[in-house]
Amino acid sequence: MQVAVIGLGSMGMGAALNLVKAEGLSVAGVDLRDAARAEFAAAGGLPAASGAELPPGAEAVLVLVVNAVQAREALFGPLGAAPRLAPGAVLIVSSTMSPAEARALAAEAEARQFLYLDAPVSGGAAGARAGALTVMASGSAAAKAKAAPVLDAIAKKVWDLGEAPGLGATMKVVHQLLAGVHIAAAAEAMALGIKAGLDPETLYGVVTGAAGNSWMFENRMRHVLNGDETPRSAVDIFVKDLGLVTELARAEGFPALLAAQAQQLFTAASAMGHGGKDDGFVIRAYQALTGIRLPKD
Template identity: 80%
Template sequence: MRVAVIGLGSMGMGAALNLLKAAGLEVCGVDPRETARAEFAAAGGSAVARAADLPEGTEAVLVLVVNAAQAEAALFGPEGAAPRLAPGAVLVVSVTFAPDDARRLAAKAEAAGLLYVDAPVSGGAAGARAGAMTVMASGSEAAMARAKTVLDAVAKKVWHLGEAPGLGSTVKVVHQLLAGVHIAAAAEAMALGIRAGVDPRGLYEVVTGAAGNSWMFENRMPHVLDADETPRSAVDIFVKDLGLVGDLARAVAFPAPLAAQAHQLFVSARAQGHGGVDDAFVIRAYQALSGIRLPGEEGGPSGGTQ
């Protein structure tokens, strides 16, 4: 089976590497960055800069790009994959975007004689590398069956939420409400502790062993303690995703005040020039408000987790 992965970023690379390990798959990665293509080629895959250069007759495409515009261009744009695909090929679109975007792309796929799975994912870069992502999928039985080999290689759990495109994306947007609010709350707690003179590493150890812990606090706050801004998932991602939460909430006349406040904190961090750093550094918004110094900064507290 010829498979393509469009987007060899933090999650796409992990997914592509796991597909390489699956029996019977020929895997081609697509990414405009030469460094990403070289990394994938070094692992034994093939890689091209444009989706239009995929091998003819590709039977499945996993899309892991940033937003709907990138996904649409990669699949149906002038340099998109569609003309290179086999009849009845399946598109597994694992992009966090609005449910309406999923429905629109699914309609384009159907018109082109292609199958479509609305398949946003969770698990981050580590989950992708481990082949342990969670997939929130919706699509026809035929599309799910065609995508099974791909999904089995990259996921520990695939939720089939129904046949209608947009259902997977709706669940992912709701999930991102929790993820974004939890990261903002984790940053707020750490910032308050620092402002109050608490040892940040001690605070981390207490919280992660007590009822106030969350997956996001435990996973993200070590990045702050280690002064490590490397973007596993960037502030800009949650500017986008919490914006999608607000859009969905307005569309169904639902108040979402916690999501709205968290969104503004990520927007604030972005406005300060931190959009491209790890999302844990939404804590910069609290730093600007309170004047605290973070671990690793001159005059800041020690806090390394190592």
């Protein structure tokens, strides 16, 4: 089976490398960056700078770009992959977007006689490299069946959310509400503890061994303690994703109070110049407000 991956970023690269290792798949990968294409080629994949450079006949394309605008451009733009795909190919779109955007992309795919799987993912760069992503999928039975060899190679769990496109996107938006609020709360707790005179490492040890812990606290505050601002997921991602949360909440007449507050915190950190840093460094907003000193500063 010929497969293409569009977007060889922190999650896309891991997914693509697992597809290369899977039996029975021939894998091409699309990315604008020379370094990403070189890494993919060294692992045995076929690199391309745009969808228009893909070899003809791919039966499945996995899209792991940032948002709906990039996904549409990657598939249906002037240099998009659509003309290079086999008739009836499945488009597995894993970019985070609004439910309305997912439905619009699915309609465009159907008009071009492609199958469409609304398939956001969670698990981060580490999960992608381990082939252990969680997939939140909605789409037709035919789309799910055709996508199965791809999902089997990249995921530890595929949740079937139904047939209607947009259900996967809705689930991911709700998930990002939790993720963003948890990171914001983790940063607030760490900043308060430092301000009040606690040793940051001791604070971390107590929380991660007690009931107040969360996966986000344990993961992201370790980055902060190490002074590691490498963006596995960046502050600006949550400016965008929490914006999707508040957009969905507004459409549903739902008061997403915590998500709105968290979005403002990420927006503040971005405005201070930290948008490209690891999202745990939303704590820089608290640093600016309180004057705390982070361990590696």
